[in-house]
Amino acid sequence: MLSFLPLLIIGLLNIGFGTYVYFKNQKNKNHLAFFLFSSSLGLWNIVYAISELPFENMLLITRLIVLPANFIPITFHWFTNTLYTPDKKIHMSLKVTHTIVLSILIATLPTKYFISSAQYLNNAIKFTYGPAYNLQGLYLVLFMGIGIYTLAKKYKMATKVQKSQIQYMALGAFIGTVIGTIFSYILPIFGYAEFNIYTNASSIFFVFFAHYAITKHRLMNVIIVINKTTAWIxxxxxxxxxxxxxxxxxxxxxxxxxxxxxxxxxxxxxxxxxxxxxxxxxxxxxxxxxxxxxxKKFIDKLPEITHAFSACYNLESFEKITKHCFKNILEISNGSIYIDSRFYQGKLPIGFFTELNLSKDSHKQVSYNHPLVTRLKHTQEIIVKNELKEIDKNLLSEFDFVLSVPCFNEDKLSAFFCLDSKYSEYIYTYDDFKFLEIISSQMAIILERIIPFEKVQKDYERTREYAEKISQQKAFTQLSMGIAHEIRNPISNLLLRAEIVEKKLDDPEAVLKFSDMIKRNITRILRITNAMLKYGTPTSKERKKGDINFTLKEVVDMVDTKCNQSNITIKTLLGPIQPLHYDEAALYQAFSNIILNAIDSIGNKGGKLTITTSNTRIKNTEGNINEGMIISIQDSGVGIDSETISKIYNPFFSTKYSHIGLGLSMALKGIHAHKGSIDIQSEVGEGTIFKIFLPYVNQTVPVPSLA
Incomplete structure (x- = not known):
């Protein structure tokens, strides 16, 4: 009688856990199979509890105990077979086996071939069994073994979360087996045979852990659970x-x-x-x-991540640091962060979240009205994909994630991130969820803080762009003043000769000389005006194959007048270099700004300007060699001191009051756009050499052996 209530409660709990799983998703066949399996175990325990009550017909009660046990193998087999594959059907040969064996067991249950006699002695049921009872034992062992084998196979092919679920089931089965063994064998050895009746009750451990694994996906790692439990014990x-x-x-x-x-x-x-x-x-x-x-828990990494995020000052740095934190610190194997387009300050259309993928170059845009965004705004909580209903999973099928975490700032969704599993394959724990909520709050605050900086940055870029135009226009004006004088001379000659030739129209030789002079002067005027037009051409990202030597000649033609006025001799030593794919306008302006800077350095006292080109091979930081060309621009000017050299590329820096200070900054920008570099060698009073390296292509060749 003392075991009646515990067995009854355990039986009802078995049925209750199965019922909860079934109503969690009634369309899932695996949930139905689990309900039938746990109900079979529950009825088994309930009938055992009833057998503790005084009955005259113990044979009937004993046969009733055995009845639900007949269905444990088939329901367990069905449960393991449909786990993660709800539509998978049992093999025909196994179906036939189930049908035949169950038919024999149910048909023979009321006969002596199953149980012939039973009586209650010494707090236990003593019965005489027949061959059908042995068949039931074989049937139970065979299909429980097949079910366990099926679980082992599915474990190998399972995802990280699924593996953790199976681990929980295995833990429940292990605890149930150990406790069942204690009740069945160990306690009777020490004279406590009355506890043998609780052997069946040990099944509650498997049912409980399986129920927990199926319904909860924010599972703590099983190893950590065991460690905590061991610490308690x-x-x-x-x-x-x-x-x-x-x-x-x-x-x-x-x-x-x-x-x-x-x-x-x-x-x-x-x-x-x-x-x-x-x-x-x-x-x-x-x-x-x-x-x-x-x-190691995520929460232990919080100081490192907080320190990393403290360096965020604009959207570019935020994207870079976010990638670093998730991939290298948190060890997330794959995922994406979706940032509200309003943070991009007009660079992207408003009304979308723009993707920042952790592992590949992807910039997918998600509308404010997308079901995932709507759900995040509504719940304001972390979404675990496996906890969603099938219809919701289908709506979010385009997203490959384990969980989605919103970043809210004052009830405004600033961003959200969709994360896959960790590199370590351990699932996300409750502590991880708390940590991710902290990080999401930090990210939302950082994004809001970035907005003012982005506005300032945008204003700065706009101002700089405007200043570059002013600087270019000023240089263009200065050149134009000298070139106007240069153009005026051939035009004056043409007018003067035109008056003379009018008087010698009958002299063919004079007309021919005048015609040649017209061609020479007009050609010179066209060459000068073309050079000026090219200097004023805006840069573009379009690259065309061309000859850098030709571009340098055009720059020399443009500054030739200014050099003549300042008594500066230009010497060009242009070597046989390879053609290059480049933005002609960008490099034209870069060379022009450096050469004009050199002319200003020489001044009106006169001097020499030497421009050379040659092929070269430069060793990079990775130990490989880049093939390219060197453009050397050397002047005999006043030179630059070391302190000024460190500043000359800074925007708006100039040693002359009347200059804006953007020429060399613009030159460096154009060179860097072509993966090039600039090196400066200068001594005060000796002049300056600008050495520009431009790679032929973005590739490397092996370093030659020194042997």
Whole structure:
């Protein structure tokens, strides 16, 4: 009678867990199979509980106990077969086996071939069984084994979350088996055979853990669960043994009466209340450090991530640091962060979230009205994809993620990130979810903080662009003044010669000379005007194959007049270099700005300007060699001191009051756009050499052996 209530409760719990799983998703065949399996176990325990009541016909009760047990193998087999593959059907040969065996068992159940007699003796049912009972045992062992084998196969092919679910089921089965063994074999050896009836009740452990694994996907890693459980058991064992040892020790010293016993127990209970959790945490953390160091929690990485995010000052740095944090610190194998387009300050259309993929170059846009965005705004909580209903999963099928985390700032969704599993394949724990909520709040605050900076940055870029135009126009004006004088001379000659030739129209030789002069002067004018037009041409990203030497000649033609006016001799030594794909307008302006800067450095005192080109091979930081060309521009000007050299590329820096200070900055920008570099060698009073390296293509060749 004492076992009636516990067995009844365990049986009802088995059915309750199965019912909860079934109503979680009634269309899922696997959930239905689990419900039938857990119900079979539950009915088995309930009938066992009923058998504890006084009945005259024990044979009938014994046969009723066996009845639900007949359905345990087929329901367990169906459950394991449809796990993660709800539509998978059982093989025809196994179906036939189930049908034949179950038909035999049910047909023979009321006969002596199953159970011939039964009676209640010594708190246990004693019965005589026939061949059909042995068949039931074989049937149970065979298909429970097939089910376990199926789980093992599915574990190998399972995802990270699915593997964790199977681990939970295995843990439940292990605990149930151990406890069942204790009740069936170990306790009877020590004379406690009356506990044998609880053997069936041990099935509750598998049902509970399986129910938990199916319905909850924010699972703590099984190894950590075992570690925590072990810490609890060890702590409890230490306090229990200490309490018993203290009692035994004191009983040898004094006579322990009931009041003393009560007082000691109360003191010990208070001591345990204050110290138990400390001891448990000490044991748990010590074992984690010794054996579970790879299970480092996300929360331990919070200081490192916070420090990394503190360096965010604009959207570009935010994207770079976010990628680093998720991939390298948190070890997330794959995922995307979707950022509200309003943070891009007009660079992208408003009304979308733009993707920043952690592992590939992808910039997918998600509308404000997308079901995932709508759900995140509504729940304001982390979404676990496997916890969604099938219809919701279908709506979000374009997203490949384990969970989606919103980033809210004052009820405004600033961004959200969709994450795959960790590199370590361990699933996300409750602590991980708390940590991700902290990080998402930080990210939302950082994004809002970036907006003012982005506005300033945008204004700065607009101002700089405007200043570059002004600087270019000013240089263009200065050149135009000199070139106007240069153009005026051939035009004056043409007018003068035109007046003379009018008087010699009958002289063919004079007309021919005048015609040649017209061609020479007009050609010169066209060459000068073309050079000026090219200097004023806006740059573009379009690259065309061309000859850098030809571009340099055009620049020299443009500055030739200015050099003549300043008594500067230009010498060009242009070597046989390879053709290059380049933006002619961008490099034309870059060369022009450097050469004009060199002319200004020489001044009106006169001097020399030398321009050379040649092929070269430069070793890069990776130990490979880049093939390219060197353009050397050397002047005999006043030179540049070391302090000024470190600043000359800074926008708006100039040593001359009347200059804007963007010429060299614009030149560097154009060179960098072609993967090139500039090196400066200068001494005060000796002049300056600008060495420009331009690679032929973005490739490397092996470093030649030194042997």
């Amino acid at each position: 060890m702590s409890l064992a230490i306090f229990t043994r200490t309490y018993l040892f203290t009692n035994i020790l004191l009983s040898k010293v004094i006579t322990i009466t009931n009041p003393i016993q009560l007082t000691l127990s109360t003191i010990y209970a208070l001591l345990m209340a204050f110290t138990f959790n400390h001891l448990r945490l000490f044991i748990q953390t010590t074992s984690e450090k010794q054996f579970l160091s790879e299970h």
